[in-house]
Amino acid sequence: MTYPNQQVKPISTKINDKGNLSISNIDLLDLAKKYKTPLYVIDKPTLEKMAKDYIEAFSIYNKTNILFASKALMTGAVAKVLASLGLGFDVVSKGEMFVLLNAGVGLEKSSFNGNNKSQEEIEFAIDNRIDHFSVDNFFELKELNSIANKKNKVQKIHLRITPNIECHTHDYIKTGQIDSKFGFPLDKIDKAVSLVLNEYKNLKLTGLHAHIGSQIFETQPYYDLVSVLLNEIKKIKDKYSYELTEINIGGGLGITYTKADNPPSVFDIAKIVVQSIDDNTKKLNLKKPILYIEPGRSLVCSAGFTLYTIGSIKEIENIRKYITIDGGMADNPRPSMYEAKYEAIIVNKKEENKQELVTVAGKFCESGDILIKDIELNNPQSGDILCVFDTGAYCYSMSSNYNSSLKPAMVMIDEGKDKLILKRQTLNQLVQNDIID
Numbered sequence: 196m197t198y199p200n201q202q203v204k205p206i207s208t209k210i211n212d213k214g215n216l217s218i219s220n221i222d223l224l225d226l227a228k229k230y231k232t233p234l235y236v237i238d239k240p241t242l243e244k245m246a247k248d249y250i251e252a253f254s255i256y257n258k259t260n261i262l263f264a265s266k267a268l269m270t271g272a273v274a275k276v277l278a279s280l281g282l283g284f285d286v287v288s289k290g291e292m293f294v295l296l297n298a299g300v301g302l303e304k305s306s307f308n309g310n311n312k313s314q315e316e317i318e319f320a321i322d323n324r325i326d327h328f329s330v331d332n333f334f335e336l337k338e339l340n341s342i343a344n345k346k347n348k349v350q351k352i353h354l355r356i357t358p359n360i361e362c363h364t365h366d367y368i369k370t371g372q373i374d375s376k377f378g379f380p381l382d383k384i385d386k387a388v389s390l391v392l393n394e395y396k397n398l399k400l401t402g403l404h405a406h407i408g409s410q411i412f413e414t415q416p417y418y419d420l421v422s423v424l425l426n427e428i429k430k431i432k433d434k435y436s437y438e439l440t441e442i443n444i445g446g447g448l449g450i451t452y453t454k455a456d457n458p459p460s461v462f463d464i465a466k467i468v469v470q471s472i473d474d475n476t477k478k479l480n481l482k483k484p485i486l487y488i489e490p491g492r493s494l495v496c497s498a499g500f501t502l503y504t505i506g507s508i509k510e511i512e513n514i515r516k517y518i519t520i521d522g523g524m525a526d527n528p529r530p531s532m533y534e535a536k537y538e539a540i541i542v543n544k545k546e547e548n549k550q551e552l553v554t555v556a557g558k559f560c561e562s563g564d565i566l567i568k569d570i571e572l573n574n575p576q577s578g579d580i581l582c583v584f585d586t587g588a589y590c591y592s593m594s595s596n597y598n599s600s601l602k603p604a605m606v607m608i609d610e611g612k613d614k615l616i617l618k619r620q621t622l623n624q625l626v627q628n629d630i631i632d
Contacts, residue, residue: 198462199497199498200450200460201460203453203497205218207238214543215543216543218608221608224580226608227502227580231604232503232521234604235499235526235604236501237607239607245494245497246494249494250281252461253486253488259488260487261282262285263284264285264489265294265491266592267491267588268587268592269291269592270617275300284300284302284304284305285305287309302320302325303324303325303326305326306326306327306443306489307328307329308329308404310331310376310378312339317339317342318346327350327353327401329352329353329354329404330398331377343397351401353403353404354388355404355406356379356424358419360423378405392435392437403428403439405424406446407445409446411447412449412457414467417471420471421471424442425479426475438482441486443487446488446491450492450497450588453538461490492588495587496585496586496588496589499586500583500587501522504520504578504580504581505519505576516551516553517553519555520556524564524566526602527583530567531561531563531564538585539583540572540582540584541575541580542580551571551572552571553572554567555567558598596620599625
C-alpha cells in the first residue's frame with residue numbers, strides 16, 4: 196500500500212469522460228475557468244487521509260500529540276479541518292496564532308516555536324493560553340520568565356536542542372546539525388536546565404524538543420533523535436533528580452515530488468520512533484515520555500496543486516523549448532530557492548497524447564524563474580491549463596508580491612464540491628498600505 200506522501204498526485208486523480216484531469220470528481224478545466232489562474236487548490240480527502248494516517252500510525256503509542264507545523268500552510272479553512280480531527284498546532288509567529296484564533300481554533304493544544312520571538316509575540320501567546328513554548332536560546336529563557344512573572348503565570352516550556360544529527364537533504368532545510376541557528380547546543384543544555392530549575396521560577400520545564408530537518412527519506416535518524424533526547428533526559432534526572440516527561444521529535448518526513456522520490460510512510464516512522472522509545476527507556480531506566488510530533492509538509496503537500504494557464508512559447512532550435520505560465524516564483528519560490536522539482540500534467544489533454552520535452556518558465560523578471568526544467572508534457576499550446584502537483588506546502592506560505600503581482604486564490608475541493616477558502620488579492624489590497632504625500 197502507498198500513502199499520500201508517497202504519491203505524486205492526490206488520491207482521487209483520474210481522467211474523466213471529457214478527457215480532462217479530474218480530482219475529487221471536479222473537472223480541473225472547469226475549476227480553472229470558474230476561479231481563473233493561477234489557482235491554489237487543496238483536495239480535502241487527501242488532506243484528511245494523510246492526517247488520519249498519522250493518527251492511525253501513532254496509535255501504537257497512546258501518549259502521542261500530533262501538532263501540524265503551521266508554517267507549511269496556514270489558512271483558517273485548513274486549520275479547521277485538522278483541528279476537527281484532533282490535531283494541535285506548531286506555530287512560529289503571532290500571525291499564525293491569529294489565523295488560528297480567527298478560525299475559532301484555540302491555542303490550548305499548540306506549541307510556540309521559533310528562534311527570535313518578540314516580546315509582543317510572547318505576551319500574545321501567554322494571554323491566549325498557549326500550551327507551551329519551545330524555548331530556543333538563553334535570551335528567550337530570560338525574557339519569557341520575566342514576562343510570565345509580570346503576568347503572575349507559570350509557563351510550561353520545552354527546551355529546543357540541536358542534536359548534532361545530519362540528514363541527507365538540502366542544506367537550507369537541515370536543522371539538526373551542530374552549526375544551526377536553532378536550539379541549544381548539547382553542551383549548553385545543563386546551564387539552561389539549571390537556570391530554569393534554580394532561578395526562573397515562572398517557567399516549568401517538562402520536556403526537550405529537537406528537529407532534524409525536512410524532506411527526510413531515512414528512518415534511522417528518527418531512532419537516533421529519540422535516543423539523543425532520552426539520553427539528555429537521563430543526564431538531567433541523574434544530576435537534578437528531576438525527570439522530564441515529554442519529548443518533541445519535530446517532523447521532516449519526506450514526500451514524493453517526482454517519481455524519483457522514495458520516502459518512507461508515516462507508519463515506517465512511527466514504528467522506529469516507538470522502538471527507540473522502548474529500547475532507550477528500558478536501557479536508561481526512564482518512564483515512557485509523552486511524545487509530540489510536528490508534521491508539516493507531509494500532511495498538506497500531496498493534497499495541494501496549482502493550476503496555471505500557458506501563455507507565450509519560445510523555442511530555441513537545438514537547445515530548449517520554453518512554455519511560460521501566468522505564475523512562477525512569486526506563487527512558488529521553491530524551485531528558485533531549493534532547486535525543487537515537480538511533476539505536472541496539462542489538464543485538458545489525455546496523458547497518452549504526444550509528449551514533448553519542454554521547460555516551464557514563470558512570468559517574472561528573473562532568469563532563475565524556472566518552475567520545471569525539462570519535463571515531458573502533452574503537446575503544450577498557449578491557452579492550455581497546466582496542473583503542477585504537490586504544491587500544498589511552502590508555496591502559499593512563501594508567496595510574495597514580486598513584480599507587484601497579486602497573490603492567487605485558494606479553493607478546497609471535496610467529492611464534487613468546490614469552495615473558495617482564500618480570495619484572490621486585489622489591486623486595491625496591493626496598495627492599501629501605501630502612504631502618498
